[in-house]
Amino acid sequence: MMEHSLVFSFFLIFTGAAVLATIALYTRQPLLVAYIVLGALLGPYGYSFIQDTALLSEISHIGIIFLLFLLGLDMQPSHLVHMLKKATLVAIFSAIIFMAVGYVVGISFGYTTTEAVIIGVALMFSSTIIGIKLLPTTVLHHKHTGELVVGLLLLQDVIAILVLLFLNSGDNGSSQLASFLKTAVALPVIIVGAFIFVRFILLPLIQKFDRFHEYIFLVAIGWCLGLAELAQLAGLSAEIGAFIAGVTVATSPIAQYIATSLKPLRDFFLILFFFSIGASFNLGLLGQIIIPALLLALLVLVLKPVVFRFLLQSISEDNKLAWEVGFRLGQISEFSLLIAYMATSAALIGQEASHVIQATAILTFLFSTYVVIFNYPNPIAVSDKLRRD
Template identity: 65%
Template sequence: MESGSITFAFFLIFSGAAVLASVALYTRQPILIAYIALGALIGPYGLGYVTDLNLLSDIAHFGIIFLLFLLGLDMQPQALIATMKKASWVAIFSSLAFFSIGYSVAWAFNFAHTEAIIIGAAMMLSSTIIGIKLLPTTVLHHRHMGEMMIGLLLIQDVIAIFVLLVLLSGDLGQFDYMILGKTVIALPIFIGISVLVVKYILLKLIKAFDRFHEYIFLLAIGWCLGMAEAAHLVGLSAEIGAFIAGISLATSPISQYIAINLKPLRDFFLVLFFFSLGARFDLSLLIDILLPAIVLATLILIFKPIIYYGLLRNVSERKPLAWDIGFRLGQISEFSLLIAYVAAGASLIGTEASHLIQATAIITFIVSSYIVIFNCMTPIAVSDRLRRD
């Protein structure tokens, strides 16, 4: 995508996505698969019509930020705190189990020790985008299952931040504990400041000018992106900043109006995210990592639901809920892709290890989407019985 051709690139992406999405819906396939397939088809390793993936990835990152902001708007702080106390043990023990699976498979296929550690770390996480995009907003976000899923994903986000801090130090053995300490101290201060700003500034502005819908829209976007950037500056992730921005507004009576009006904007950026996921993958390297990727993805898809089920049952969750959460979180994460990119950029892993993580992400994203769409309530289910918005 050369300078001045971003309009042409967007034309290809969204027109192509519309065509493939139509085919997917007529053939009763998950619509997310169409976006990934389009990226592989017209990206730099396919026909080469769209090549500036760094720009698209930066733009697509907004989709994740808005997704977390909308999640926060749908949550009540008291319920989330209570749920996270229970979810913390599940998240920690499940992460250790998934790390062991990733490390063992990487070691069995003769990857270096450092590469095996990073591959294991990438397997610990589940996808916020897949898990939440396929979760019915009005049906489940206010139920216990939605609260438990979000609690698990938020704790995993903290784990992902820790892993990225280690990788960004440039050496697994030279971690900067000052950075970690700064992050741990910054989180409660950040939350406190956001609550005060909402209480004494934002809510007063909303009350004064709530009849001007355009102003409320701009205020919400500014608050979301401002908190995301502030979180990044203090060592947290932009995603956590956006979530805190949303949950601090959740008690406002206008929160649902904001959530409804931002959904189209979120979906616009998420199309770009899944497109860039398919476009980033170098198909020419697939033959070198195909077998370990299939083995690793198969183990993740089998054992993630089972491990989540066992741990959730151990904290007294009902059987149907435990299985439902297990299948919805039965893939690896977009943070796993970020771990692969950062580790490869720091020369901690080679190209094959990076592509193993990427291939495993794509396989688990696709298969997990099929499992959820054909068996669970979701906004894009192919069955009318399961379709819930």
């Protein structure tokens, strides 16, 4: 019965996505909008055709893992280290500013101090999925703009992981300290171990059997998911593990072949991810949370480009480039959704505060996508002039 239910769910999702995507393309709308709207329509708070959104959300998480793996394949380690050094202060100062904005709005609408802090924390991050999905892999990943976007997103991911560790470690102070120490030790060990494994085991195997394309495909998936799982066991996130897996293979000639072969698989799971965002949103709470969510979304959409432009110019970046990076990072993150879910589970915030964060995420995902696809080069642009794969 479970198998039939999953197959039927997939039928509804991908057939519905194909229909809405067709309408979206005819009406010059971004495809991400179609997937989120479909989720809201078919999910438990819409027409209830699909009930088990938790399962779909878990499956769709694989799409984020593949996205980070493919991103890592495009990043040369030397460029990455240079960019992380340069972007650190920008990431830290922007996080502090947006946390303060979220906190002030939360307190103004009568949420508790803890809820206001969590809302502020949720505003600190920009979406890795939106940011990277709207970067043309053949153009910007190898240019300064792409490196800045990726560097800032990775630094934000590290901050987000620390927040998630804190939420996940309970009330025991010694337990929190142990978790942080475990993570601090695990990260460099995994990075060094991964480079050694790739150099002495993985690449020799790939070179020996490179005639068998199916084998390379299997090894790439196994390496990506294996390191993702190892990172999660060590207290990091699966995304960070997948990214490390990609970076360790990036200097190999086989990297671009792997990247090309995995893109369809990544897109399959990302459709499920955006569907699950729409499906998990409780439309019944909309009346209570729409005003604070709209205000937060407006502040994020307006202030993030301005703040990033100011901070990037302060480290001698070009004005035009600084604006573009700001607009590409002008939303909150899938990590914000995860923080909202975990904080609700830990009884730190109520359902209303959680849905304020979720609604803000959906609104900023949608509107920032519109801004980018109509103004900057990206793979899903409606205009032929801006479309870059």
